[in-house]
Amino acid sequence: MKKGLGMFLFVWLVVVTVIVSLSASNVFAESETKDLQGIYEECGLGGLLFPRWPVGASVSNFTWDFGTTASTSGLTTPDACKGGEEKLAMYIYQSYDSIEKDLSKGDGKYLDMLASLSGKTTEEKDVFIKAIRDKFQDVVEKDDYTSLTRLEKTKKVFDIIVGELS
Amino acid sequence: MMFLTGRTLIARVRLVFFCIIFSFLFFIPTFASELQAYRDKAKELQLAKDPFWKDLLHFKGNSSQIIDDRFFLSKNGRVNPEEELCATLEAYFTNKHNIKRKYGDKDIICIFPARYTWLDKKLNLPGYKIDNDTCPRLTEWTRINEIEDISLVFVSGYLGNPASSFGHALLNFKLRDNEDLMGLFDTSITYGAQVPPNENVLFYIFKGLLGGYHAGFTDKFFYAHDQVYSSREFRDMWEYTLELDDFNRKMLIYHIAELLSHEYRYYFLSSNCAQRVAVVLDMFIEEDLYNFNYPIYIPEELFHRLRDIDRERREKGEKNLIKKIKFIPSAQRYLFYEIARLNDNERKVYENIMKNQDVDFSIYLKELSSESSINVLNVLLAYQYYRIMASNDDPSQEALKRYKDKVLLERLRLPAKKDVPLDIPEISSPDKTSSPSSINIGFIVEDDGDAFGTLGATVFRKESVGLNVLEYSELVALDLNLGFLNGSDNVFLNSFDFIKIRDFKTLCIKEANENPFSWSFEAGVNRYDINDDNVYDYSMEGGVGLVNKVKGYGICYGFLNVSSHSIDQQYRMGPSAGFVIGQDRLKLQIDYSLDFGLEYYGYDEITKAKVQYQINKNNAIQLHFENNNGKRSGITYFIYW
Numbered sequence: 033m034k035k036g037l038g039m040f041l042f043v044w045l046v047v048v049t050v051i052v053s054l055s056a057s058n059v060f061a062e063s064e065t066k067d068l069q070g071i072y073e074e075c076g077l078g079g080l081l082f083p084r085w086p087v088g089a090s091v092s093n094f095t096w097d098f099g100t101t102a103s104t105s106g107l108t109t110p111d112a113c114k115g116g117e118e119k120l121a122m123y124i125y126q127s128y129d130s131i132e133k134d135l136s137k138g139d140g141k142y143l144d145m146l147a148s149l150s151g152k153t154t155e156e157k158d159v160f161i162k163a164i165r166d167k168f169q170d171v172v173e174k175d176d177y178t179s180l181t182r183l184e185k186t187k188k189v190f191d192i193i194v195g196e197l198s
Numbered sequence: 199m200m201f202l203t204g205r206t207l208i209a210r211v212r213l214v215f216f217c218i219i220f221s222f223l224f225f226i227p228t229f230a231s232e233l234q235a236y237r238d239k240a241k242e243l244q245l246a247k248d249p250f251w252k253d254l255l256h257f258k259g260n261s262s263q264i265i266d267d268r269f270f271l272s273k274n275g276r277v278n279p280e281e282e283l284c285a286t287l288e289a290y291f292t293n294k295h296n297i298k299r300k301y302g303d304k305d306i307i308c309i310f311p312a313r314y315t316w317l318d319k320k321l322n323l324p325g326y327k328i329d330n331d332t333c334p335r336l337t338e339w340t341r342i343n344e345i346e347d348i349s350l351v352f353v354s355g356y357l358g359n360p361a362s363s364f365g366h367a368l369l370n371f372k373l374r375d376n377e378d379l380m381g382l383f384d385t386s387i388t389y390g391a392q393v394p395p396n397e398n399v400l401f402y403i404f405k406g407l408l409g410g411y412h413a414g415f416t417d418k419f420f421y422a423h424d425q426v427y428s429s430r431e432f433r434d435m436w437e438y439t440l441e442l443d444d445f446n447r448k449m450l451i452y453h454i455a456e457l458l459s460h461e462y463r464y465y466f467l468s469s470n471c472a473q474r475v476a477v478v479l480d481m482f483i484e485e486d487l488y489n490f491n492y493p494i495y496i497p498e499e500l501f502h503r504l505r506d507i508d509r510e511r512r513e514k515g516e517k518n519l520i521k522k523i524k525f526i527p528s529a530q531r532y533l534f535y536e537i538a539r540l541n542d543n544e545r546k547v548y549e550n551i552m553k554n555q556d557v558d559f560s561i562y563l564k565e566l567s568s569e570s571s572i573n574v575l576n577v578l579l580a581y582q583y584y585r586i587m588a589s590n591d592d593p594s595q596e597a598l599k600r601y602k603d604k605v606l607l608e609r610l611r612l613p614a615k616k617d618v619p620l621d622i623p624e625i626s627s628p629d630k631t632s633s634p635s636s637i638n639i640g641f642i643v644e645d646d647g648d649a650f651g652t653l654g655a656t657v658f659r660k661e662s663v664g665l666n667v668l669e670y671s672e673l674v675a676l677d678l679n680l681g682f683l684n685g686s687d688n689v690f691l692n693s694f695d696f697i698k699i700r701d702f703k704t705l706c707i708k709e710a711n712e713n714p715f716s717w718s719f720e721a722g723v724n725r726y727d728i729n730d731d732n733v734y735d736y737s738m739e740g741g742v743g744l745v746n747k748v749k750g751y752g753i754c755y756g757f758l759n760v761s762s763h764s765i766d767q768q769y770r771m772g773p774s775a776g777f778v779i780g781q782d783r784l785k786l787q788i789d790y791s792l793d794f795g796l797e798y799y800g801y802d803e804i805t806k807a808k809v810q811y812q813i814n815k816n817n818a819i820q821l822h823f824e825n826n827n828g829k830r831s832g833i834t835y836f837i838y839w
Binding site for chain 2: 123127129130132133135136137138139140141142144145148151160161162164168169172173177178
């Protein structure tokens with residue numbers, strides 16, 4: 033009897049472990065393959081895609097995005113939105129102009145932060161920045177750059193970084 | 199492998215079922231008795247009456263200022279701290295509670311970490327632990343082990359938005375070793391009202407003043423605020439890093455975590471961004487940082503109080519409250535000094551490019567070395583971002599963006615170059631200037647020989663001749679001045695300024711031909727004739743003008759004004775000119791204006807002069823003279839508080 037119950041619990045434990053692991057890896061896989069559009073949509077940041085107010089408009093004292101983007105740093109956002117990629121995507125989108133300006137110079141605090149978010153050490157930073165600056169130049173050389181939306185531009189930079197990291 | 203028969207399986211199920219029932223029967227009384235023991239202990243220690251417990255629940259008087267039920271575990275928690283304490287203990291021991299969360303940690307200890315950390319300190323709760331195992335989401339958000347300091351950021355007043363005119367306050371959780379990155383990924387907490395999109399301006403004002411909006415704390419990374427305040431609204435910031443011990447720092451972070459997404463009622467004058475931050479911070483600083491007796495609270499007051507506490511501590515030889523103060527210049531100030539750094543050749547080329555924006559700028563760049571081209575393109579590009587931000591999505595933005603992208607590409611084609619830090623002169627931090635409110639006593643003599651005393655109070659006083667962070671601009675709100683006639687007990691209203699603003703554009707980027715106009719607006723009541731108490735002029739006046747800053751001396755300006763009055767003539771228009779000279783301690787301002795009537799020919803000539811001597815940051819003497827349908831001169835003593 034004891035041996036039978038033990039076996040039953042063991043099998044049950046194995047099955048549960050396998051199911052949980054599969055679920056976890058599914059979540060991971062989803063997160064890995066999620067593109068930028070997916071990040072913004074899934075993370076409840078529709079306000080960023082279709083802003084009711086200009087991006088970066090004043091939030092001082094009075095604010096208007098309370099609730100929709102209540103926690104950009106992730107206390108109560110969905111699980112799928114707290115990873116490094118999501119944080120990186122948000123950062124590029126919200127700071128796009130500053131990142132673009134720093135990329136043009138090849139230096140600046142926003143660019144340093146971008147390297148840091150991408151997991152680059154101080155020693156690796158300069159090589160990393162040079163590589164993304166060169167690729168960014170290719171993007172800007174194309175005629176349609178000005179006509180791209182902020183999200184499309186963000187995607188370009190995001191893809192350059194992801195490509196550089198892979 | 200052994201397979202179970204039907205009977206054996208049923209027997210096993212019965213056994214498991216029995217075990218479960220037994221566990222319940224055994225543990226429920228244990229939980230219940232343990233809970234009761236802790237409730238008794240809490241009662242014995244009178245924890246429900248402890249001011250800190252009430253602070254954690256945000257009580258003011260007999261009820262909490264938090265208006266949504268999701269913050270309370272007990273049905274009567276909003277008005278009964280004792281019931282809330284019982285419910286808080288019960289939730290701890292049973293982990294059953296009514297707080298619904300779609301995402302994030304679900305355990306009650308993770309939802310109210312500050313409450314339980316405090317209760318644990320008082321009661322030594324069994325099994326109390328907040329870490330990555332018990333509260334993974336909370337631990338990730340708080341970054342307790344990575345947060346080194348707490349700071350308060352004062353964002354200077356933004357005259358472009360009435361709600362932001364008096365400044366703003368942010369609370370930052372500062373990451374260790376993040377200084378070089380200007381704290382871009384520090385957690386930044388702000389308090390604000392939920393205003394519906396496209397809100398009518400009148401509703402906005404009335405609802406803001408009368409509590410018509412709900413409000414709450416929200417968190418962002420600091421870079422999001424940097425983008426708005428520095429890059430878009432061109433507001434300078436001062437960051438005050440505070441000395442808090444480890445426990446208080448942790449408690450403050452935990453308490454903010456439990457406050458996020460909960461709602462208060464918003465009152466622009468009293469229950470505003472700085473007041474809420476002050477109330478929370480007050481819980482973790484021994485001295486009184488805030489008390490609820492303030493009928494009106496202005497963000498700057500918080501920073502003056504911090505300085506006072508810091509000074510008192512230093513005098514007693516205790517640990518400082520303020521660790522350091524950092525000035526964060528706005529993008530506009532940064533650009534101003536970036537342009538100023540260009541050498542003569544570079545500046546010439548830059549000015550040529552700006553004057554001839556239809557011409558391909560690469561022609562001008564050929565005159566320069568590669569190094570100088572880089573300098574000019576950096577400034578040119580910085581200016582394009584500045585203009586795009588300042589243009590506020592108007593139709594000209596498309597052309598601006600196209601031009602900006604041309605400059606961007608040209609700069610990308612040249613090599614990268616490390617930024618050389620700019621030497622930007624610091625503006626005095628708010629705590630080193632006069633406090634925002636004032637009372638005053640004075641004496642006025644009129645040209646008919648009448649003399650009278652004056653007594654006044656101002657809710658917000660930042661005059662051009664005063665000591666403040668607005669440099670030479672002026673913002674005075676709710677300024678009441680009463681007169682006392684000599685030799686009688688007659689008290690009368692001498693003047694009342696509802697609002698008086700002069701936004702002097704002293705940081706105008708002239709080389710770029712940008713809109714250089716300054717503006718002014720004032721609304722109030724002025725006594726027209728001392729001999730007739732009934733004659734008051736209710737007036738509103740607005741103007742646009744130009745200002746020129748003379749380095750080291752002051753400013754001079756000229757305006758064109760229009761006004762409406764309650765006395766004859768009702769509608770007027772005319773030019774004015776003036777200057778302010780002097781530095782922090784002593785400033786002189788002279789204004790001369792002509793007011794032409796628009797109903798029939800006639801004009802008034804008005805001269806105003808005042809000189810203010812700052813005895814110290816909170817005491818000043820002002821001599822003033824006015825010639826407007828009669829001469830008045832006087833002396834006033836100001837006490838700022």
